[in-house]
Amino acid sequence: MRHFVVHGHDAPTTADFDLSDLAGGAGRLDVLCRCVGAGLFLSHGVREDVRVSLVLADELTVRFEGSEIRYLNPDERNIAGMVRKAIGATDRAIGHREAEPSPGVYVSKRGFAPTVEAAARGGTVVQLHEDGRPLADVEPPETPVFVLSDHRDFTDAEASLLADASDERVRVGPAVLHADHTIAVAHNYLDTRGYTRY
Amino acid sequence: MRHFVVHGHDAPTTADFDLSDLAGGAGRLDVLCRCVGAGLFLSHGVREDVRVSLVLADELTVRFEGSEIRYLNPDERNIAGMVRKAIGATDRAIGHREAEPSPGVYVSKRGFAPTVEAAARGGTVVQLHEDGRPLADVEPPETPVFVLSDHRDFTDAEASLLADASDERVRVGPAVLHADHTIAVAHNYLDTRGYTRY
Numbered sequence: 001m002r003h004f005v006v007h008g009h010d011a012p013t014t015a016d017f018d019l020s021d022l023a024g025g026a027g028r029l030d031v032l033c034r035c036v037g038a039g040l041f042l043s044h045g046v047r048e049d050v051r052v053s054l055v056l057a058d059e060l061t062v063r064f065e066g067s068e069i070r071y072l073n074p075d076e077r078n079i080a081g082m083v084r085k086a087i088g089a090t091d092r093a094i095g096h097r098e099a100e101p102s103p104g105v106y107v108s109k110r111g112f113a114p115t116v117e118a119a120a121r122g123g124t125v126v127q128l129h130e131d132g133r134p135l136a137d138v139e140p141p142e143t144p145v146f147v148l149s150d151h152r153d154f155t156d157a158e159a160s161l162l163a164d165a166s167d168e169r170v171r172v173g174p175a176v177l178h179a180d181h182t183i184a185v186a187h188n189y190l191d192t193r194g195y196t197r198y
Numbered sequence: 199m200r201h202f203v204v205h206g207h208d209a210p211t212t213a214d215f216d217l218s219d220l221a222g223g224a225g226r227l228d229v230l231c232r233c234v235g236a237g238l239f240l241s242h243g244v245r246e247d248v249r250v251s252l253v254l255a256d257e258l259t260v261r262f263e264g265s266e267i268r269y270l271n272p273d274e275r276n277i278a279g280m281v282r283k284a285i286g287a288t289d290r291a292i293g294h295r296e297a298e299p300s301p302g303v304y305v306s307k308r309g310f311a312p313t314v315e316a317a318a319r320g321g322t323v324v325q326l327h328e329d330g331r332p333l334a335d336v337e338p339p340e341t342p343v344f345v346l347s348d349h350r351d352f353t354d355a356e357a358s359l360l361a362d363a364s365d366e367r368v369r370v371g372p373a374v375l376h377a378d379h380t381i382a383v384a385h386n387y388l389d390t391r392g393y394t395r396y
Contacts, residue, residue: 019218020217022275023273030273037376038379041379043349077220077228077274136390136396173386173396175240175389176240176241176242177240177382178241180382181236181382181386184383185382187373187375188383188386191371191373192372198334198370
């Protein structure tokens with residue numbers, strides 16, 4: 001299992017946003033949608049061993065399960081529609097329990113900390129950090145959890161929590177990439193078992 | 199300079215498509231838009247040494263120059279708007295000459311073959327092929343040209359032309375990726391000089 005957690009700091013938490021204005025009125029939800037696409041899609045199918053958790057403004061978490069997902073297309077608008085439907089089902093998520101508004105799509109009232117802490121219990125948290133080890137030098141974990149941020153940096157509190165939860169600190173290269181491009185790089189690193197198997 | 203050429207086999211060649219239906223009525227233009235984003239964008243800026251050429255249905259080519267581009271955001275809808283504006287300027291592109299409807303965005307009446315042949319004269323064409331060498335084993339070229347397809351495979355004629363134009367044949371891993379994810383992987387390979395510099 002590979003798990004990608006992405007925090008959308010400005011993401012919407014109510015379902016009244018416009019699918020035609022994802023980059024503006026919907027708080028850069030476009031970035032998060034591309035992360036879901038990069039996490040879940042192969043050229044002709046879905047990666048079944050992948051989970052993507054979108055944390056929306058530290059209030060909600062929408063979880064996509066590759067093994068269960070149906071009716072998802074890789075374009076931003078389609079994925080944003082799934083997110084909007086999930087947000088609209090929040091009233092059915094009581095406490096930290098999840099609702100499942102679409103097959104393989106779950107929503108809960110969890111912010112960043114509980115989502116990262118739960119992910120850390122189920123896998124090896126890999127922190128992306130400019131002072132980390134080169135990705136190519138690190139043995140790929142069996143159950144990696146990559147935690148990423150949207151167009152904003154992590155807050156100090158988030159970075160501190162992430163440092164505590166992390167088992168490994170890596171950097172993916174000299175350039176600072178968008179979260180979705182980082183996910184594509186991470187998948188390739190895992191697919192090739194650290195660039196050794198093609 | 200890095201150059202990515204992407205052929206959108208079903209892409210629109212007239213400007214009357216709906217920006218809210220990129221994956222359907224606009225012939226999977228969403229894929230091409232994500233390729234432009236993956237090609238041009240860093241986390242906080244544009245890659246100035248990158249060119250992305252979208253071939254639309256073997257009829258038109260829209261070229262994005264990273265060093266000249268203005269007013270481009272990484273969401274699909276924004277990029278699709280740029281493509282639509284470029285298509286709308288086609289009547290100002292006479293023969294193989296280009297029009298420049300937006301800064302750094304050029305359109306010409308070139309199909310796949312002339313675009314690939316021109317790219318090959320300016321760089322080292324790298325063909326992505328399941329029988330190619332592992333990407334990590336190949337020395338990164340100075341001026342690589344990656345030629346990719348959208349959600350369809352290359353036709354036999356295109357594959358043959360590409361094989362003739364190619365200097366190197368590589369595979370990026372055991373999984374078959376979307377074109378935009380392949381571009382993210384290729385950039386990381388080049389950024390790290392073949393996974394040696396982080």
